[in-house]
Amino acid sequence: MIRAALRTLLGQRARRRWIHIVLGGAVFMPFWLVGTVVVGAFGGGAPFGNRLGDQFAAYGVGLPLAALAALLPLARPMSVAAARTLCGVSPGRFAEGPARGWGARARSAGWFTLHVGLGALVSGASLALPPFAVALMALPFSARLRASDLGGYGHLDGAGQAWLGLPLGLLLLLALAGVVAATGALLAAAAPRLLGPSPADRLAAAERRAAELAVRNRLARELHDSVGHALSAVTLQAAAARRILGPKPAAADADHGEDHGADPASDFVREALAAIEETGRRTLGELDSVLGLLRSGEDDGALASPGLEALDALVRGAGAARVALTVRGDLGRLPEAVSREGYRIVQEGLTNAVRYAREETVTARIALSGDELEITMENPLSGPAPVARPDGGRGLRGVAERARLLGGSAEAGPVDGVWRLAARLPAGGAR
Numbered sequence: 329m330i331r332a333a334l335r336t337l338l339g340q341r342a343r344r345r346w347i348h349i350v351l352g353g354a355v356f357m358p359f360w361l362v363g364t365v366v367v368g369a370f371g372g373g374a375p376f377g378n379r380l381g382d383q384f385a386a387y388g389v390g391l392p393l394a395a396l397a398a399l400l401p402l403a404r405p406m407s408v409a410a411a412r413t414l415c416g417v418s419p420g421r422f423a424e425g426p427a428r429g430w431g432a433r434a435r436s437a438g439w440f441t442l443h444v445g446l447g448a449l450v451s452g453a454s455l456a457l458p459p460f461a462v463a464l465m466a467l468p469f470s471a472r473l474r475a476s477d478l479g480g481y482g483h484l485d486g487a488g489q490a491w492l493g494l495p496l497g498l499l500l501l502l503a504l505a506g507v508v509a510a511t512g513a514l515l516a517a518a519a520p521r522l523l524g525p526s527p528a529d530r531l532a533a534a535e536r537r538a539a540e541l542a543v544r545n546r547l548a549r550e551l552h553d554s555v556g557h558a559l560s561a562v563t564l565q566a567a568a569a570r571r572i573l574g575p576k577p578a579a580a581d582a583d584h585g586e587d588h589g590a591d592p593a594s595d596f597v598r599e600a601l602a603a604i605e606e607t608g609r610r611t612l613g614e615l616d617s618v619l620g621l622l623r624s625g626e627d628d629g630a631l632a633s634p635g636l637e638a639l640d641a642l643v644r645g646a647g648a649a650r651v652a653l654t655v656r657g658d659l660g661r662l663p664e665a666v667s668r669e670g671y672r673i674v675q676e677g678l679t680n681a682v683r684y685a686r687e688e689t690v691t692a693r694i695a696l697s698g699d700e701l702e703i704t705m706e707n708p709l710s711g712p713a714p715v716a717r718p719d720g721g722r723g724l725r726g727v728a729e730r731a732r733l734l735g736g737s738a739e740a741g742p743v744d745g746v747w748r749l750a751a752r753l754p755a756g757g758a759r
Contacts (some may be wrong), residue, residue: 341416344506345512348414350454352447356394360448363389391445398440399433401426404523407440411519415512421520423529427610430711432526439522446511447497457504465497548622556615563608570601603644610634610641635667636694642675643692650689651678666755669730670694670701673738676727677749680740694753711744727751 363386375730397403427433468491515682525533528733577599636659643651659667674692690707724740731738731751738751 342509342512344414344416345516346450346454346508348410348443348515349447349450349508349511351410351450352445353415353451354447356390356444356448359390359393359397359444360386362393387445387448390448393439394444395437397442400436401428401433403427403434403440404432407436407443408523409437411515411523415516415519417516417519422523423525424533425529427526428528428532429526432528435526436520437519440624442518442522443515444516450508450511453507455502457500461497461500461504463497464493464500467493489577494689499724544622548619551615551622552619552715552729556612556619559608559612559615561613563605566601566604566608570598570605573598606641606644613716634671635664636670636674637696638661638666639674642671642678652689652691654691654693654695656694659694659696662696662701662755666701666734666753669734670703670751670753672730673703673727673749673751673753674705676724677703677751680724680749699755701753702754703738703749703753705749707747709745709747 336489364382365381366387366389378683404423405425408422408424411417413421423432427436450724573594576595639653639655639659643653662670674694678690678692693702695702695706727738727740727749731753734753736751738749740749741747
């Protein structure tokens with residue numbers, strides 16, 4: 329039980345809440361300084377000193393000023409950011425954006441005033457009580473302290489009475505920790521009520537979600553009706569053409585010994601049609617997963633996407649291009665995210681290499697070395713170097729974005745008559 333109480337008083341959540349409270353005291357300082365000027369001006373000509381009454385009078389003047397300042401709409405986002413990080417409250421219970429309407433502004437001002445008001449008191453106690461408690465605990469060991477005003481205030485100037493300073497100092501420190509914990513718990517309980525979404529906020533959020541879902545659903549419909557239809561048509565046409573072409577004939581007539589099957593052009597057409605059909609069916613499946621993510625209520629959190637284990641199928645689907653693929657390292661050890669993004673980078677690189685290629689072979693090298701996956705693709709250009717866009721095409725921008733999301737880098741473009749893509753991805757989580 330004692331251990332649980334200590335965890336409550338000194339745990340990580342309590343420390344974070346204490347930081348939040350002290351932050352409130354720091355924010356209150358400008359308002360308190362204005363209060364000192366006001367109290368000094370109306371104090372009968374006496375300069376503002378260290379009298380406790382003057383301190384609390386300045387505190388009383390500063391609180392209304394803080395409440396007025398917190399009526400500004402932007403006060404709520406700043407308060408929410410601090411409370412979400414340090415109060416230990418679920419982020420979903422806070423409102424987003426500036427306060428809308430005077431009701432929300434009033435609740436934000438109430439929170440701000442409560443935060444800075446309690447923060448000023450607890451911050452002052454945090455500054456004053458620990459040195460005082462340590463001095464009390466040092467009384468038995470210092471005759472000079474016992475002879476000072478500190479010993480006289482508590483009648484602890486005698487050697488025997490001075491030992492009471494040890495438990496008194498310890499009790500003061502524990503009391504301060506308890507006050508900090510109670511104040512943090514109070515602020516954490518009040519934060520969702522005062523900084524939570526108002527009915528207007530909920531309505532605005534619902535309207536935003538509805539607009540976003542409408543756009544996503546419309547995009548899903550357009551993709552399904554245009555891209556999906558085109559992919560289905562290409563796949564069906566390729567399958568129909570391959571069936572009409574028929575299977576590959578035998579290499580030679582068994583009775584006459586004549587070669588009737590040596591037709592490289594027909595064999596190439598059959599392989600190309602099979603690759604088109606396979607690629608079309610695989611892409612239709614991926615498109616269906618993407619449409620499920622776009623549509624409302626169909627996001628299961630998983631997007632069907634191949635990884636580098638499907639490189640062979642990707643190379644087979646290159647059609648007319650000849651691809652020399654070299655793989656070094658065990659790609660099966662890669663984390664799923666790295667393998668998936670690496671596959672997409674190779675896919676886009678192969679698309680661009682084929683687009684700008686001559687009849688030469690596309691060279692692709694994938695190497696896993698230590699904590700880094702390196703992808704390099706090269707192919708001689710079929711003509712003048714393509715004019716590079718300042719930020720690259722959409723596909724190449726996607727390659728760079730995929731690499732950056734993983735903490736890596738990627739660049740592509742013509743270099744000395746060769747189209748080249750080079751990407752480096754961290755693979756520190758390789759199994």
